[in-house]
Amino acid sequence: MIDMPLKHAEFEMLDDVELARYAAARNPHAVRTITTRNNQRLFRTAWSVLRNHADAEEVVQEAYLKAFNSLETFNGNSSLSTWLTRIVFNAAIDRRRAIQRRHTEYLQQDIAILEEYQARYEAQSSPRSPESELLRKQFSELLKSVIARLPDEFRSVFVLRDIEGLSVAETADVLQIKEATVKSRLFRARRELRKHLELKFETIASDAIAFAGADCDAMTNRVLAALNI
Secondary structure, three states: OOOOOOOHHHHHHOOHHHHHHHHHOOOHHHHHHHHHHHHHHHHHHHHHHHOOHHHHHHHHHHHHHHHHOOHHHOOOOOOHHHHHHHHHHHHHHHHHHHHHHHHHHHHHOHHHHHHHHHHHHHHOOOOOOHHHHHHHHHHHHHHHHHHHHOOHHHHHHHHHHHHOOOOHHHHHHHHOOOHHHHHHHHHHHHHHHHHHHHHHHHHHHHHHOOOOHHHHHHHHHHHHHHOOO
16 A cells, blocks of 8 residues: 655655556556656667567557556566566567568458459450450559559558558558558558559550551451452
8 A cells, every 4th residue: 555645756766666556556656757767768679679660659658558557467576677678579579470460461462452453454444355365464463563562551551441441440450550641651552553553554555455467467468358459
């Protein structure tokens, strides 16, 4: 049981067990002392695993909440800073694994993604012909290469929003980023895709429907025959 109230400066003099005891009781001075003392170390720990500023910040915040909700398990066998650092490190490892799993799942969806885009494209195309088949194949290869060139974070947002049809809020929840970040990344992903597709598709279409060689000769012969020449 906590007895006498302490002034803010006095919390700096407490040992780790006492400081944790006050923080467990939700004393704001104790909580502030702990976070101020450990913020930089914990952030650097999380960043060393994730190498992403936003992810590292989120992991530290989540780890603090977990730690403050389980301070009764802190027994002083290690320093409070070490105990917190261990929690943050484990949380960062879990976050990295989760990110890697999501990226693996998205990569495995490539075929489905391309089939979806091909279906949309083919619905607007003329009936199958050797030329349209060639165009479809080249479009598929182009789309795959353009999607692959997107940075992972843009590609993930693009897949969830434009392919899977998730809302901004749902995408933010899945990727654990802010809704504003989802919008920004989707805008940039669409811009990159549009830029590369517009630059390359015209050439691909022109090459795919070129009328030369044997086709050209056959047409000429048919015309000559029709004219009895």
